[in-house]
Amino acid sequence: MSKRxxxxxxxxxxxxxxxxxxxxxxxxxxxxxxxxxxxxxxxxCSDPGQELIRKSIxxxxxxxxxxxxxxxxxxxKTFRKAVEAGGINxxxxxxxxxxxxxxxxxxxxEEASRKAIDLVKMAVSKVLxxxxxxxxxxxxxxxxxxxxxxxxxxxAALDIAEAxxxxxxxxxxxxxxxxxxxxDKTFPTMDCAA
Amino acid sequence: xxxVAQHPNIELITxxxxxxxxxxxxxxxxxxxxxPKYVDWDACTGCGTCMEKCPTxxxxxxFDLGLGLRTAIHKVYPQAxxxxxxxxxxxxxxxxxxxxxxxxxxxxxxxxxxxxxxxYITREVGALVMATGYDLFNWEEAYGEYGYGKYPDVxxxxxxxxxVSAGGPTGGKIKRPxxxxxxxxxxxxxxxxxxxxxxxxxxxSRACCMYTAKxxxxxxxxxxxxxxxxxxxDVRTAGKNYEEFYQRSLNAGARYIRGRVSKIYPRGDxxxxxxxxxxxGRPIEVEADMVVLATAMVPSxxxxxxxxxxxxxxxxxxxxxxxxxxxxxxxxxAAGVFLAGACQGPKDIPDSVAQASAAAAKVLGLLAKTxxxxxxxxxxxxxxxxxxxxxxVPICPYNAITLGEIQERGHHGPIKRSVAQINSSLCQxxxxxxxxxxxxxxxxxxxxxxxxxxxxxxxxL
Numbered sequence: 001m002s003k004r005x006x007x008x009x010x011x012x013x014x015x016x017x018x019x020x021x022x023x024x025x026x027x028x029x030x031x032x033x034x035x036x037x038x039x040x041x042x043x044x045c046s047d048p049g050q051e052l053i054r055k056s057i058x059x060x061x062x063x064x065x066x067x068x069x070x071x072x073x074x075x076x077k078t079f080r081k082a083v084e085a086g087g088i089n090x091x092x093x094x095x096x097x098x099x100x101x102x103x104x105x106x107x108x109x110e111e112a113s114r115k116a117i118d119l120v121k122m123a124v125s126k127v128l129x130x131x132x133x134x135x136x137x138x139x140x141x142x143x144x145x146x147x148x149x150x151x152x153x154x155x156a157a158l159d160i161a162e163a164x165x166x167x168x169x170x171x172x173x174x175x176x177x178x179x180x181x182x183x184d185k186t187f188p189t190m191d192c193a194a
Numbered sequence: 195x196x197x198v199a200q201h202p203n204i205e206l207i208t209x210x211x212x213x214x215x216x217x218x219x220x221x222x223x224x225x226x227x228x229x230p231k232y233v234d235w236d237a238c239t240g241c242g243t244c245m246e247k248c249p250t251x252x253x254x255x256x257f258d259l260g261l262g263l264r265t266a267i268h269k270v271y272p273q274a275x276x277x278x279x280x281x282x283x284x285x286x287x288x289x290x291x292x293x294x295x296x297x298x299x300x301x302x303x304x305x306x307x308x309x310x311x312x313x314y315i316t317r318e319v320g321a322l323v324m325a326t327g328y329d330l331f332n333w334e335e336a337y338g339e340y341g342y343g344k345y346p347d348v349x350x351x352x353x354x355x356x357x358v359s360a361g362g363p364t365g366g367k368i369k370r371p372x373x374x375x376x377x378x379x380x381x382x383x384x385x386x387x388x389x390x391x392x393x394x395x396x397x398x399s400r401a402c403c404m405y406t407a408k409x410x411x412x413x414x415x416x417x418x419x420x421x422x423x424x425x426x427x428d429v430r431t432a433g434k435n436y437e438e439f440y441q442r443s444l445n446a447g448a449r450y451i452r453g454r455v456s457k458i459y460p461r462g463d464x465x466x467x468x469x470x471x472x473x474x475g476r477p478i479e480v481e482a483d484m485v486v487l488a489t490a491m492v493p494s495x496x497x498x499x500x501x502x503x504x505x506x507x508x509x510x511x512x513x514x515x516x517x518x519x520x521x522x523x524x525x526x527x528a529a530g531v532f533l534a535g536a537c538q539g540p541k542d543i544p545d546s547v548a549q550a551s552a553a554a555a556k557v558l559g560l561l562a563k564t565x566x567x568x569x570x571x572x573x574x575x576x577x578x579x580x581x582x583x584x585x586x587v588p589i590c591p592y593n594a595i596t597l598g599e600i601q602e603r604g605h606h607g608p609i610k611r612s613v614a615q616i617n618s619s620l621c622q623x624x625x626x627x628x629x630x631x632x633x634x635x636x637x638x639x640x641x642x643x644x645x646x647x648x649x650x651x652x653x654x655l
Binding site: 042082091112114118121122123124125126128129130131133134135136137138140141142144145146147148149150151152153154155156157158159160161162163164165166167168169170171172173175176177178179180182183184185186187188189190193 | 195197198199201204205206207208209210211212218219220221222224226231253257259269270271272274275276278280317318319320321322323324325326327328352355356358359360362366404405407408412414433434435436438439494500534535536537542543544545547549550551553554555557558560563564565566567569570571618619635639640642644645646648649650651652653
């Protein structure tokens with residue numbers, strides 16, 4: 001089956017579009033080998049933006065997706081889910097950062113747009129070689145360890161224990177309580193610390 | 195505190211430190227070293243007879259910051275939880291000189307164990323909450339103008355807490371350390387070590403404005419005809435009911451002076467503070483019987499080392515680094531390790547409690563699952579290419595690679611050889627091992643050589 005890549009260029013309101021010519025990026029992307037569809041949208045991470053990705057996958061029978069938007073730290077998970085909802089393995093997806101690494105750090109519209117096109121080119125080339133990956137599972141030991149028996153450690157330990165999970169609380173001193181027990185009264189209510 | 199000790203789901207291990215953590219989110223193995231207490235806490239009833247009879251009575255009490263005295267066998271403080279005593283090996287006559295042993299003789303439950311040793315305890319857990327707290331900035335080393343700690347009546351705010359506490363060495367009466375007299379005039383200096391790039395830390399310690407307002411109020415409240423001077427740079431009262439609390443101190447008669455104190459020196463049995471009142475633009479001089487320094491909060495001793503042991507980062511000031519300052523304030527960069535309280539940055543009690551509950555909520559979210567999905571973008575070994583050289587093993591920051599043995603068919607029967615093996619649960623897909631491999635046997639899924647070369651080609655060709 002031949003590979004059919006879709007490219008989605010986000011404007012991020014004016015965050016990207018004010019510096020990068022997103023329409024031109026999409027037009028250039030559409031000419032790349034393997035790309036069968038390219039478009040722009042104001043906020044690709046929004047519900048309608050994700051819906052656009054999902055519908056386009058169906059409509060254009062896409063097999064790979066590239067989203068050019070912000071940092072993957074921000075929305076990689078969002079778009080993986082959208083791609084998965086469209087019926088594609090979420091790892092047949094690449095994200096291009098044309099915000100933090102382009103529009104936010106450049107002023108020249110022409111140069112920034114060319115950089116965005118180059119970045120999209122790289123991602124398209126990569127995504128054509130992506131393999132579907134499968135998520136594995138690992139077991140969870142349903143116990144927690146709290147290091148430090150001051151006010152924060154005690155509160156965390158109590159909350160977890162109250163929810164029914166075993167907690168091990170380790171304290172360096174021979175008694176729990178921490179600095180709080182050395183304090184007389186506490187602001188702003190002047191109640192006793194101990 | 196008692197609720198913690200009595201909770202059926204909480205195992206309390208005190209006088210102990212975490213020395214090793216291996217594993218990964220959902221599957222940590224923790225080694226805890228418990229120091230010798232020399233008292234069998236299972237047998238001990240906490241009656242306290244040993245503490246009464248211990249002849250070594252003149253040890254400066256750490257809990258009272260040296261303002262009071264304690265015995266060699268003692269509790270951290272009278273209401274300690276667990277309420278059992280332990281022996282301070284550094285001062286105990288039996289443990290240092292082999293003499294005495296009074297506590298052993300008089301203990302009604304025979305709980306004294308002079309042969310107690312370090313104990314190593316291992317526990318398997320799915321999540322960690324770091325709540326290692328803070329220490330106070332060591333102002334004695336940095337602030338020569340305040341006397342490097344040589345004036346006994348220049349004390350830290352935590353000393354003041356002990357003086358004003360009903361359970362403290364003075365029974366809650368404010369007495370100055372030098373002669374036990376009630377100070378009629380107390381000066382407070384804020385931002386000692388905080389907001390001071392040259393001698394201390396650049397950050398604000400957040401709690402000092404409020405506790406100093408409390409201290410000034412306590413002076414006015416407990417000592418008749420007293421004066422409380424507060425030298426400040428700014429008064430920061432961002433918290434619910436905080437501004438009102440500060441106004442209460444002002445209304446009680448605390449005198450706030452905007453300016454830094456440049457020098458403290460003795461005059462008779464009093465202390466002179468030279469400062470500038472920056473609101474009137476003039477130098478001023480104030481005489482006080484006692485000076486209280488609001489010292490900065492710094493990370494707890496040893497906390498940085500612990501972060502390295504477990505494998506998460508600290509910030510430029512040594513506090514534990516949160517994964518995101520706004521969106522992930524209780525997570526660390528190590529999955530399954532969460533932060534609570536002042537170990538992440540200076541915090542007051544309300545904020546510490548709130549963050550602790552947030553960390554607990556994150557832990558509960560994790561423990562609500564019986565299994566976790568793992569990121570498939572991890573490294574893999576092509577065993578046909580792997581030469582078993584082992585170069586990748588020490589490179590891996592997550593200890594995910596080991597050398598294992600495989601058996602293959604050879605011309606003269608089966609042969610064994612070593613190959614790298616990757617634990618995909620430990621591997622974080624960082625890719626550090628890939629360039630280390632001379633046989634090109636390693637690849638990170640999703641970032642294979644083929645994919646990366648294709649990217650470069652797209653740009654250059």
